[in-house]
Amino acid sequence: MPRCLITGATGFVGSNLAKHVGQLGWDMRCLVRPSSDTSRLDNKAVTLVTASLETGEGLQAAVENVDYVFHVAGRTTALQPAEFDATNVAGAKHLAEACAQQTSPPTLVMVSSLAAGGPGTFEQPRREGDLDQPVSDYGRSKLSGEKAASKFAEDVPLSIIRPPIIFGPGDHAGLSLYKTISTMRIHLRPGFRKFPVSLVHVNDLCQAMTTIAQRGERVQASDNSGRAAGTYYVAAERALPYAELGRVAGAAAGWATLALPFPPAGFWIAGAIGELFGHARRRACLLNFDKIREALSVGWVCSDEKIRQQLGYQPAATLEERFSETVAWYRQQGWL
Known part of the structure; x- marks a missing residue:
């Protein structure tokens, strides 16, 4: 039976990964803080361990x-870039x-x-061999975290997965989209641009992660192949x-949604x-300048x-099916 450790196991992606790994029958440890809310985890199926990614x-x-x-652990919002680095860079290095x-x-x-x-964009989607060009402090911190971990690639079999927008059961960010649509039946899009986006359902992401763990390519300490091994x-x-995203999400809830351009x-x-x-309040909001820089890019x-x-x-299902599953979960939990 494989044995694994999951960091960030009490969050959206981490808790879904813990559920997926549990279904595979793996022996599982979950890294938590003493103050972590472990209610999303099946504490009978996991071993909780306490450690610090920030200090090691x-x-x-x-x-x-x-x-x-x-x-899986990471910071997605911060008041200052140094806060990103303390978690996304130092945490990856220490681990x-x-x-x-x-x-x-x-x-x-x-x-x-x-x-x-x-x-x-649709015409030029981001590929593994492309030159990395992050536009936000968050993106730069994630890239720096990759580089920090890759310094140990000679000794540690390492693979990196780069998901786009993640949605599914337990996603609070996606819930805010639904609350806006449910209130006004409108979906705001950035300007008159197409603003194309990729998404991935959390269950498909978890399946990809365990597949990569078992059979994936590994990062090479010196990779000059141009194909970003690992x-x-x-x-x-x-x-x-993005306008169609709003319509698909709304339709899953049974709502007709109007996409309106926002300057x-x-x-x-x-x-x-x-x-x-x-x-x-000394705590970063989900909507801030860093996220606006991402929202006003050509697309993701x-x-x-x-x-x-x-x-x-x-992917195990279509976007329409996955959004329907997500809405059903929100309603079952009383979130929507």
Whole structure:
């Protein structure tokens, strides 16, 4: 029976990964803080371990005698870039270092982000061999985290997965979209542009992660191949314009949704309000200048041709089916 450790197991992606790994019958440890809310986890099926990604304290014991480590923990919003670095860069370094110090280092699968690679369009989707061009502090921190972990690639079998927008059961960010649509039956899109985006359902992402752990390509310490060995993009069966995303999401809930263009200046004003509110309460808001820089890019499309051809990855359902499943979960939980 494979043994694994999951960081970020109490969050949206991590808790879904823990459920998926449990269904596979793997022996599982979940890295938590003393203050973590573990209600999303089946505590009978997991072993909880306490350690710090920021300082590295306790990580060697946490990764001892495991076959796979899934590094899902990360910061998506911050008041200052240094906050991103403390979690997304230092955390990746400390975890990879702890793995490298094991007699038999485990395979490390690191969840990064399309933001680390940069924007992509229908015509030029982001691919693994492209020059990385992040446009946000968040994206730059995820790329730096990849590089920090890759310094241990000679000793640690390492793979990196870069998902786009992730949605599914437990997703609070997606819930905000539905609450807006449910209130006004409108979906705001950035300007009059198509603004194409890729998405991935959390269950498909979890399946991809365990497949990569078992059969995936590994990062090479010195990779000059131009194909970014060990790195994978993953996505749903199609990308779509942001306006269509709103219509598909609304239709899953039984709502007719009108996509309205919102001027870029309005996004900057909303970002400024988010920044002020975040600094006032000393906790970053989901809507801030960093996210506005991402929202006003040309688009966020990636090609998952590599993982499809190399590992046989296929989304298990269409976007329409996945949004219907997500809405049903929201309603079952009383979130919507």
